[in-house]
Amino acid sequence: MPVPYGILFTNDEPDTPEDLVLVLLTVAFLLVFGLLAATLLVGLTVSSLVTLLTAPGQLARLVRDRQLRRNHALEHATINVIEERYGPSQLAGLARPDGFLIFGPISPSLALEAAEEGLRRMQAGEHRLAIHPRCGTTLVASQLVLAITFLATLLVLRQLSLLPFLLGLAAALLLGPRLSPLLQRWITTDARVEGMRIEGLRPHLVPLRLPWSSVMVPVPGALLVRTSWGDEQPSSRSVTILTRDARRVEAGRYWIDE
Numbered sequence: 644m645p646v647p648y649g650i651l652f653t654n655d656e657p658d659t660p661e662d663l664v665l666v667l668l669t670v671a672f673l674l675v676f677g678l679l680a681a682t683l684l685v686g687l688t689v690s691s692l693v694t695l696l697t698a699p700g701q702l703a704r705l706v707r708d709r710q711l712r713r714n715h716a717l718e719h720a721t722i723n724v725i726e727e728r729y730g731p732s733q734l735a736g737l738a739r740p741d742g743f744l745i746f747g748p749i750s751p752s753l754a755l756e757a758a759e760e761g762l763r764r765m766q767a768g769e770h771r772l773a774i775h776p777r778c779g780t781t782l783v784a785s786q787l788v789l790a791i792t793f794l795a796t797l798l799v800l801r802q803l804s805l806l807p808f809l810l811g812l813a814a815a816l817l818l819g820p821r822l823s824p825l826l827q828r829w830i831t832t833d834a835r836v837e838g839m840r841i842e843g844l845r846p847h848l849v850p851l852r853l854p855w856s857s858v859m860v861p862v863p864g865a866l867l868v869r870t871s872w873g874d875e876q877p878s879s880r881s882v883t884i885l886t887r888d889a890r891r892v893e894a895g896r897y898w899i900d901e
């Protein structure tokens with residue numbers, strides 16, 4: 644028969660259901676958090692690899708398309724001219740081979756005036772107008788820095804942890820905005836816009852498909868600034884109306900969309 648050494652008094656209450664619920668909740672939280680962190684890290688590894696594979700291709704396409712880079716430069720110059728006059732704006736832009744789109748609260752006359760001033764000033768040598776801090780290039784640059792730092796740290800540590808993610812994030816925040824102006828200057832824009840002309844302004848039309856037909860509708864708050872080049876046939880045709888007494892009246896220009 645065992646001999647007792649003594650009696651131990653404790654004040655602990657026996658486990659109540661509330662304690663059990665708390666423990667279960669903590670375990671569930673840790674599990675969910677762990678799963679989320681693992682998903683984030685695995686997802687980041689995959690997206691970093693995708694960025695490394697696709698970003699150079701995106702940039703290379705811009706390098707090959709000089710017209711797109713010059714339109715991108717004029718898009719930045721236009722927004723820079725407007726922001727010089729009225730301070731930071733909510734405007735956004737998108738370069739296309741035939742010009743650029745400008746989105747946001749802006750009157751057509753101001754958009755056209757700013758585009759013409761931006762073009763004139765870049766042609767006079769003010770190439771810095773082609774660089775804009777809010778450009779999409781900054782996002783691509785930050786993603787690229789994040790991907791390279793994340794994967795490099797992962798290769799050195801050889802295990803998935805939060806450190807490569809935090810290092811990548813810090814590097815992207817620090818280097819992305821500094822790398823962007825260089826990428827814009829050498830790769831995504833071209834400020835040598837001699838021979839470029841502004842053809843005019845029009846609403847940005849997109850096709851709206853209805854069951855029985857398709858109509859072109861303007862996108863609210865979006866304008867298209869059309870550009871062309873000295874060595875290029877004008878993209879627009881002019882309309883001349885012949886009156887009954889054989890007078891010719893210039894009616895304006897129109898464009899045919901591809």
Ligand SMILES: [Zn+2]
Binds near residue numbers: 715719775779
């Ligand atoms: Zn841009």
